[in-house]
Amino acid sequence: MRIFLTTITAAISFFTLISIANSADHKFVPALVFDMGGKFDKSFNQAAYEGAEKFKKDSGINYKEFEVTAPTQREQAIRNMAKRGANVVIAMGFAQAAAVEKAAKEFPNTKFAIIDMVVDLPNVRSVVFREHEGSFLVGMAAAMASKSGKVGFIGGMDIPLIRNFAAGYVEGAKYANPNIEVFQNMTGTTPAAWNNPGKGAELAKSQFGRGADVVYAAAGGTGVGVYQAAVDEGKLAIGVDSNQNYLHPGTMLTSMLKRVDVAVYNAMKDAKDGNWSSGIISLGVAENGVGWALDQYNRKLISAEMEEKINQARKDIISGKIKVKGYQSN
Amino acid sequence: MATLLDKTQQSNRSSPKWITHIVVPLFNLFVALMIAGIVIYFNGDDPIEALLLLIKGAFGNDEFIGFTLYYTTNFIFTGLAVSIAFHCGLFNIGGEGQAYIGGLGVGLVAIYLGHLSPFFVIPLCILAAVIFGASWALIPAYLQAKRGSHIVITTIMFNFLAAAVMTYLMVEVLIEPGQQAPQSREFNNNSWLPFMHEIFNFFGIQISVSSLNFSFIIAIISSLLIWLFIWRTHWGYEIRTTGANQKAAIYAGISPSKNIILAMVISGGLAGMVGINEIIGVHHRLILDFPAGFGFVGIAVALMGRNHPLGIFFAALLFGALYQGGAELSFDIPNITRDTMVFIQGLVILFSGAMEFVFKPYIENIYFFIKNNLLRS
Numbered sequence: 001m002r003i004f005l006t007t008i009t010a011a012i013s014f015f016t017l018i019s020i021a022n023s024a025d026h027k028f029v030p031a032l033v034f035d036m037g038g039k040f041d042k043s044f045n046q047a048a049y050e051g052a053e054k055f056k057k058d059s060g061i062n063y064k065e066f067e068v069t070a071p072t073q074r075e076q077a078i079r080n081m082a083k084r085g086a087n088v089v090i091a092m093g094f095a096q097a098a099a100v101e102k103a104a105k106e107f108p109n110t111k112f113a114i115i116d117m118v119v120d121l122p123n124v125r126s127v128v129f130r131e132h133e134g135s136f137l138v139g140m141a142a143a144m145a146s147k148s149g150k151v152g153f154i155g156g157m158d159i160p161l162i163r164n165f166a167a168g169y170v171e172g173a174k175y176a177n178p179n180i181e182v183f184q185n186m187t188g189t190t191p192a193a194w195n196n197p198g199k200g201a202e203l204a205k206s207q208f209g210r211g212a213d214v215v216y217a218a219a220g221g222t223g224v225g226v227y228q229a230a231v232d233e234g235k236l237a238i239g240v241d242s243n244q245n246y247l248h249p250g251t252m253l254t255s256m257l258k259r260v261d262v263a264v265y266n267a268m269k270d271a272k273d274g275n276w277s278s279g280i281i282s283l284g285v286a287e288n289g290v291g292w293a294l295d296q297y298n299r300k301l302i303s304a305e306m307e308e309k310i311n312q313a314r315k316d317i318i319s320g321k322i323k324v325k326g327y328q329s330n
Numbered sequence: 331m332a333t334l335l336d337k338t339q340q341s342n343r344s345s346p347k348w349i350t351h352i353v354v355p356l357f358n359l360f361v362a363l364m365i366a367g368i369v370i371y372f373n374g375d376d377p378i379e380a381l382l383l384l385i386k387g388a389f390g391n392d393e394f395i396g397f398t399l400y401y402t403t404n405f406i407f408t409g410l411a412v413s414i415a416f417h418c419g420l421f422n423i424g425g426e427g428q429a430y431i432g433g434l435g436v437g438l439v440a441i442y443l444g445h446l447s448p449f450f451v452i453p454l455c456i457l458a459a460v461i462f463g464a465s466w467a468l469i470p471a472y473l474q475a476k477r478g479s480h481i482v483i484t485t486i487m488f489n490f491l492a493a494a495v496m497t498y499l500m501v502e503v504l505i506e507p508g509q510q511a512p513q514s515r516e517f518n519n520n521s522w523l524p525f526m527h528e529i530f531n532f533f534g535i536q537i538s539v540s541s542l543n544f545s546f547i548i549a550i551i552s553s554l555l556i557w558l559f560i561w562r563t564h565w566g567y568e569i570r571t572t573g574a575n576q577k578a579a580i581y582a583g584i585s586p587s588k589n590i591i592l593a594m595v596i597s598g599g600l601a602g603m604v605g606i607n608e609i610i611g612v613h614h615r616l617i618l619d620f621p622a623g624f625g626f627v628g629i630a631v632a633l634m635g636r637n638h639p640l641g642i643f644f645a646a647l648l649f650g651a652l653y654q655g656g657a658e659l660s661f662d663i664p665n666i667t668r669d670t671m672v673f674i675q676g677l678v679i680l681f682s683g684a685m686e687f688v689f690k691p692y693i694e695n696i697y698f699f700i701k702n703n704l705l706r707s
Contacts, residue, residue: 036619038668066661067668070622072541072612073657076397080661094511098613117511158497159618160510189497190490191619 030055030268031064031086033077035093037194038067043220043241044260048092048115050242051264059272068096075099082107088271090115090264094161100124111276113267115260116161118280127263127281131161132168132326133317134256134290135218137310138238139172141254141292142214143180144306145236150181152207154200154226156219157193158186164327165218165240165256171324175313183207187222197225204229204237214238214253227252236301245297253301255293259283286318345694351641353697354690355634355682359648361689362677369673375663387658388651394658396526396540402643402650403542403607406549408628409646410556411600413637415481417560418593419573424470424485425601425625427492428463432602434496435462436609437514437616441504444518451521455610456548456603463602464595466492471594475587481594489625500618514616523611545607552600553639559596569593601625627675633683645682652678 032052034045052063064086066077074096081089082103089110091100094117104112104121111123118126142151153169155162166184173180185203187193200222204215208229215230216238217223223240230237230251239245239255246252263283270276283289292310294302316322367377388398408425415422435458443451470484500512526542560566572579572589579586608620627649634648635641656671681688 064661065664066657069657069668069671070624070653071617071620072400072608072622076541076657077661080658084661095618097511098513098615098617159501159512160505188493190493 027087028061028272029064029084029086030061030271031081031089032066032264033074033081033089033091033096034065034067035074035091035095036068036191037093037220039065041194041220042224043194044258045092047242047258047260048090048264051261052090052268054261055265055268059269061272063268071095075102078103078112079106082110087111088113088267088276090267092260093117094159111271111278113263115263122278125267125276125278125281127267127283129258129260129263129289130282130284130324130326131165131218131256131258131290132171132324133284134258134292135165135168135216136172136175136317136322136324137285137292137314138216138254138256139169139174140176140310140313141302141306142169142216142236142238143173143176144303144309145253145301146177146180146212146214148211148213149177149179150183150211150213152183152204152212152215153185154203154207154215154217154219154222155184155186156188156222157191158189160327162186162218165216167327168324169216169218172313175322176309181211183210183212187219194220194222196222197228200225201229201232205233208233208235216240216256218256239293243293243295245293245295249297250301252298254298257291257293259289259291262289284317285314345697349694349697350690351636354686354693357689357693358681358686359678362674362681366674366677370666370670373665373670375665380659380663380666383662384652384655384659386655387662388655390658391538393538393540394654396538396542398647398650398654399526399546400541400543400607400612400650401653402646403546403549403611404604404624405627405631405646405649406553406643407600407603407607408625409631409635409642410552410639411597411625412628412632413635413639413642414556414560414569414593414600415597416632416637417566417573418569418589419576420474420481420590420593420597422467422485422594422597422601423482423626423629424467424488424598425604425628426621426623427485427489427625428466428598428601429604429608429621429625430489430492430496431466431605432459432463432599433605433609433616433620434499435459435602436605437504437517440517440521440610441514441616444521446520448520452523452610455521456606459602459605460599461602463605464599466602467594467598468591471591471598474594475590496618500616504616512618516615517610519614521610522614523606525611541612543607543611545603545611548603548606550643552603553643556596556600557639565592601628630675630679630683633679633686648678649675 037045039045039049068074078089078099090113092115097117097119100112100114100119104124108123113125115127151173153166155166170182173182187196187199204226207215214236217226218240227237227248231248236251236253238253241258244255285291370377370380389395411425412422436455439455439458470481470488473479473484474481504514505512506515523544527537527539530537568584569589571584572586576586604624631642631645634645652675660666
């Protein structure tokens, strides 16, 4: 009994010590609020998770996190993070804008960051990506790789953000081959469209049936089905957000990279190091915020000519010679 | 065990109401939480601590209670909606879509008439929620009543139609000009329902800010009205008769098709009232996906609440507490994710809804055993 008590006392004092040490060392607490897609959506939210994990590994600082299940929880979660002493709260996705706005007004001394949307307040950093520029590059790749002169696009939920991916993709495809035909399908109208691989595969097969031989999926978890369909039919597919080339080497033509992970990592790091800046950060190809993926998995699918043309277009976008319009400015 | 069961079946003893209505549901809840606790334990966390945090997160202070009651409000509406269809023998799975379209009605009134006096525009918003929700249920109801198309199939289909209509409207028509997010502009604050903290503040009582708003009162009033309607009017009697036995209803001169339509329209109207709580109660703008599964959870709430408004209130409170307490719990123990909470809710639904009478014979036998053998001596 005495040994038992001693152990407990020792344990308690040990943990008290640790917690005191912790509160002294790590006054900095970053927080991340995922949106309804969930932390492991193999896409947007997961990229944020990876960015935060990298920060945790590099700095040894743990972060708070929350996955939203209902729209009301967005505001509740963001306020809760601020109230519990988070120094910087990062909100994932356009849907959290209203919640960030309310919380940022209520907690003017807390730093907030929102990805994919602009909230114009002095303590908010808004990170937006010029997805259409990256989509332009993979659109070119699709058009040049296509033998049938027909390529496809499969979006997730039909919202302006995804239409922006589609618009850039079409522009890029037409830039590489003015006669190209582009099929477009959206997976659905509910958030379930972000995670419906079965329907993704069906849509891909129908586009292949109509003659397309390259499809680009900007549909979160739904893309997994699209890529599988490409493997089954011996056609090509293009990944999105993260580098997904490794999923099916040989049929993954390339991936449109959207460096959400870098945006999240930087927001945490800047807040920690005192380099924080509020305002809008727009990330396009010039900032390496979006781009296309070339690695050992798709090396064989990209010819030297394709690589050269895409890189040239990339330079032209940076220099302003090519202006990618996207959906918003239409 | 087998002998225990046999005995109950042979002797047709009836146990008191409090066994069926209080002890059995509580025991089912207890079993569900036990199993959840075992899983949490093997997941590496302390189940007792988790349970205490869950209860604290749901009822620990006035802010948490506010959020719990805010979720409860939605579940009361959808639970009542499902229950009234059940009384007519119909399985309304379309609460989700009816809530969505109800919210659209609220939003349209608030967008286009929001500048008018609150005393005019708020009742109009409530009316719009009911009418829009009801009309979304009317078509499946008509098809069931007159054409025999099964209501389960049609209401599920109408959920998808509602989502498609809303996405189209939010992306193409009602989107705030110059904005990328598919949501409408913020309403004129004449159309905002007062928050509870504002109402209390008006009477000089300070309570914490939460999403709880006047809709909660509307939900309570609706519960009372539904109770009156079902058990104290001849319309309610006709609906229950139709639900119990359509052939008998016809023989008694009651038209099943009329009652099917009536029950579904009321059901849709109630589901549509979720839009009041969400759209003019909390968000003050039309957004996508605000029903967030409340319509589906309403089925479980109605099942647990035995289709009685009082039971539905407590079942709604339970689910409200699980939603709110669960969110707080995942804040405190990151290892318990939202998926764990879905799992716990699933267990509660399984034991309280699907397997609600599994333990009942045993509990009754224990009751009779105590009554006959111990109390008699």
